[in-house]
Amino acid sequence: MFKWLHPYANPEVSYNFCGKLQPWLFRISTIFLVIGLVWALLFAPADYQQGDSFRIFYIHVPAAILAMGIYFAMASAALASLVWQFKLADASAAAMAPIGAVFTAIALITGAAWGKPMWGTWWIWDARLTSELILLFLYLGVIALHNAFEDKNLAGKAAGILSLVGVINLPIIHYSVEWWNTLHQGATVSKLGAPSMSAVMYWPFLICLLGFSFLIAALVCLRFRTEVLARNSMRPWVRELAINSLRSEQQISCNSQQCHSNNPNQGTK
Amino acid sequence: MNPRRKKRLAIVSSVLIGLGAVAGLVLYALSQNIDLYYTPTEIVQGKKETGMKPSLGQRIRVGGMVVAGSVKRDSNSLKVSFDLVDLGPKITVQYDGLLPDLFREGQGIVTNGVLVGATLLEASEVLAKHDENYMPKEIAESLGKDYKKKVEQQAAGK
Numbered sequence: 257m258f259k260w261l262h263p264y265a266n267p268e269v270s271y272n273f274c275g276k277l278q279p280w281l282f283r284i285s286t287i288f289l290v291i292g293l294v295w296a297l298l299f300a301p302a303d304y305q306q307g308d309s310f311r312i313f314y315i316h317v318p319a320a321i322l323a324m325g326i327y328f329a330m331a332s333a334a335l336a337s338l339v340w341q342f343k344l345a346d347a348s349a350a351a352m353a354p355i356g357a358v359f360t361a362i363a364l365i366t367g368a369a370w371g372k373p374m375w376g377t378w379w380i381w382d383a384r385l386t387s388e389l390i391l392l393f394l395y396l397g398v399i400a401l402h403n404a405f406e407d408k409n410l411a412g413k414a415a416g417i418l419s420l421v422g423v424i425n426l427p428i429i430h431y432s433v434e435w436w437n438t439l440h441q442g443a444t445v446s447k448l449g450a451p452s453m454s455a456v457m458y459w460p461f462l463i464c465l466l467g468f469s470f471l472i473a474a475l476v477c478l479r480f481r482t483e484v485l486a487r488n489s490m491r492p493w494v495r496e497l498a499i500n501s502l503r504s505e506q507q508i509s510c511n512s513q514q515c516h517s518n519n520p521n522q523g524t525k
Numbered sequence: 526m527n528p529r530r531k532k533r534l535a536i537v538s539s540v541l542i543g544l545g546a547v548a549g550l551v552l553y554a555l556s557q558n559i560d561l562y563y564t565p566t567e568i569v570q571g572k573k574e575t576g577m578k579p580s581l582g583q584r585i586r587v588g589g590m591v592v593a594g595s596v597k598r599d600s601n602s603l604k605v606s607f608d609l610v611d612l613g614p615k616i617t618v619q620y621d622g623l624l625p626d627l628f629r630e631g632q633g634i635v636t637n638g639v640l641v642g643a644t645l646l647e648a649s650e651v652l653a654k655h656d657e658n659y660m661p662k663e664i665a666e667s668l669g670k671d672y673k674k675k676v677e678q679q680a681a682g683k
Binding site: 420 | 588
């Protein structure tokens with residue numbers, strides 16, 4: 257069934273595939289983010305109660321949704337690595353963890369900035385805010401475990417177990433506003449049925465969400481490729497790659513400085 | 526799948542199911558304590574499942590809607606008193622301090638304070654609870670009172 261996936265278990269094939277994807281993902285995300293954010297921050301109408309403060313929604317909500325999305329992707333990679341022992345799955349999980357942590361932090365910080373004028377407080381220990389903070393700590397724990405061991409297979413196993421255990425937190429975050437009385441309002445968009453938002457406000461949100469998703473995909477490609485290189489640094493194809501890039505760098509710097517001194521040994525070792 | 530993978534998958538999934546069950550039971554046991562606030566009805570009649578009531582002098586949070594026409598401000602100080610309601614009985618809140626921007630009659634709020642009488646709360650903090658509905662001013666005005674009613678029903682039903 258998964259025959260078509262098999263070539264990508266090879267680090268070199270995956271590295272090149274992501275290298276081809278990466279510039280396109282960056283371009284698409286730039287287009288979406290520019291359109292979405294300009295529309296959202298300048299042209300979307302102000303909310304009838306919150307005025308312009310509600311615009312933080314366009315960063316806060318995509319960041320919060322995607323922070324959970326990245327966590328799910330990371331945990332899936334961890335499962336693939338633990339059960340089928342794909343080494344590349346570990347590399348991708350290690351690549352995703354810091355990105356997810358940053359988006360969780362963005363969600364928490366923008367939420368606090370909105371909470372101060374609207375609720376009257378930066379922080380409150382309600383179920384939604386607390387479970388989101390736990391998500392940040394889970395990410396930090398996964399990052400720490402990935403870096404705690406010299407042996408990357410062992411590190412991947414430890415971090416993978418933690419990220420799988422942490423999956424339990426995802427439904428808790430999502431349903432916290434329904435299960436308990438919280439200060440945080442209920443879901444506006446991430447629910448079944450129509451969003452509790454006017455269409456003129458909803459469309460820029462969708463574009464922002466798409467833009468941030470592509471940005472994350474691009475960043476994951478970028479980090480995944482460096483992870484693959486670091487983990488395969490002794491392989492001939494990586495050495496060849498390093499030598500080639502060193503050569504072309506030298507050529508560029510020589511061309512610009514008009515240097516003619518030849519160092520035949522440099523770059524080949 | 527070969528037997529070793531099958532075994533690993535079985536171990537991982539059984540650990541996850543076990544942990545899920547543990548988390549579910551813990552959350553179920555804690556479910557009353559994770560609530561951020563009491564509603565006015567719960568203060569008078571006790572929590573639905575356990576019948577637990579807060580005692581006098583206890584520091585609690587109360588969440589409800591500000592009753593229209595109940596806000597009384599002291600003209601010489603920041604002192605303010607207002608009534609909170611959800612579905613049933615009302616609670617009176619006295620507060621001395623700054624109110625958040627979103628505070629208004631009909632707005633859902635959460636307040637933190639000491640219960641000094643059966644239905645009287647001496648508040649030390651008042652937070653506005655925003656609902657999940659967003660819309661431009663023009664639409665809100667055209668929906669007018671019907672919309673407000675709907676929101677109030679939703680909030681009360683929750």
